[in-house]
Structures are given as structure tokens and as C-alpha cells.
Amino acid sequence: MLPSREEWLAALEARHGKEAQARFSAATVAVCGLGGLGSNVAIALARAGVGKLILLDFDRVDLTNLHRQQYRADQIGRYKTEAMAENLGRIAPYTELVTHTVRLDRDNAPGLLAGADVVCEAFDRPEQKAMLTDVVMEHLPSACLVAASGMAGFGSANDIRTRRLTSRFYLCGDGTSDVAAGEGLLAARVMVCAGHQAHMILRLLTEKPQP
């Protein structure tokens, strides 16, 4: 039997403190891209008790995703938004989920991301990362953006870090490794980067602006 909403909240408050938990519970975070970064970020935020997650991805779960993305073998072929909502529902049943199975672009992004306190950029293509950065900075003036660049390959996990470029734009990663260079993506190193992103988001929600 599922614990009640009140029991769930009490357990989170015991871990995070009432004040921080109140901020997490009141927050809305948009996760753009549900691959190696976004699937891990979404799980970390749901476990922390973030009140509402907006999940965006156009793609379906593929066998080649399973080495690093938080889906199950029996979810191959399903939309990532639906599969992730199912997994999150089992992990953190009281987190409100909104899913958009859509390719985010310059035109639809402002509307789909409206209301998010923080936007997490978790795409894989550089063009998409740059597009989202431009749109959030220009059209969503009250939102912070936590983006990622450089988590491919077998390089040291310690090279991945969080930088604050402006009061609203944070960048996680090593800044240099590129999947296009044939370095591949390893679950643990991608998770380190996703961990940086999720942790920076939780820090922002508790008004700790430094990485």
C-alpha cells in the first residue's frame, strides 16, 4: 500500500528540513530532453519532492538508450515522456507531471515552458542546446536555465563541474568532450553531469545561487 501524501511529505521534511521542502514542493521544473541527462535529472528532482515536473521529448525509447537512460527493457518503443512518467509515478507518486511529446523549437518553447522556475537543458545536439539557451534567456525572463555541455567519453569524472555564467544561466560539464568525436557516452559520467544539473537546480530552488 502506498504511503499517504502526508506521510510522504513528512519523510521528505525529515530529510531536507521543512523550509527547503516547502520550496521544493512549490517549485516547477521543466526538463527538456529525457535522454541520459534528462531521465536522471527528472528522477533526482522527483525523489527530492519537487512539486511539478514538465517533461519534454519527441523521441521513443530505443535499445541503444538503455546503457545510460533510466528506462526498462520492456519500455523499448514507447515515447520517453510516457515511459518516464510511468517510472516517476512509481518512484514519487505525488509529484505532478506534465508531459509534452513534441520537438521543442523556438516557436513552441515559450508557451510549453511557461511557469517553470527552472529549465533544465538536457538535449544531445549542440544546435538544440544553443536554441533553448537563446529562447529561455530572451523570452522567459523569470526562469533560470541549467544547461550541460561536455560529458562524453572516458575522461575523469572530476573534470565535470558547474559554472555560473550569468545570474540566470548555469552550465554543467567538462566543456570540451564531444560525442561527435566518437568518444561515446558512459552511464556513470553522464550521471555525474546530470547530478550536477539536478543539484544546481535544487540549490537554486533554495536560493543558493553559487555552484
Next chain:
Amino acid sequence: MVKINGESLDVAGKTLADYLAQADYDLQRIAVERNGEIVPKAQYGETVLAEGDSVEVVSFMGGG
């Protein structure tokens, strides 16, 4: 001089669009921070680099 990605360059007076073209950046893959603010892409052409500016051009890497 203008500080760009840690390097002092003699580009004051140029527009950001001119500098980025000269330095051969792919505009579709970058974000530009200037003096603590991200410059919207639509403003690259009208943003004139000034003496003492501090600029970082972020080149996004693939993978996620």
C-alpha cells in the same frame, strides 16, 4: 582591448556578429555571455564590442 574567452583581443568597435564571423564560429551552436548577460542571437548584429568588455563564447558540445 576586449577579453574574449580569457584572451585580450583588439576588437573594440566591431559588432559581435562581425567578430563571431571572423573567428569562424557556428552561430547555431553557441551562446555568448557579455559582461554577465547572455546576448540574444537577434542582437548580435547590433551589439558593438566596447573597450573593457568581458565576453565568453560557449561552444556547446554534443551528448546528453
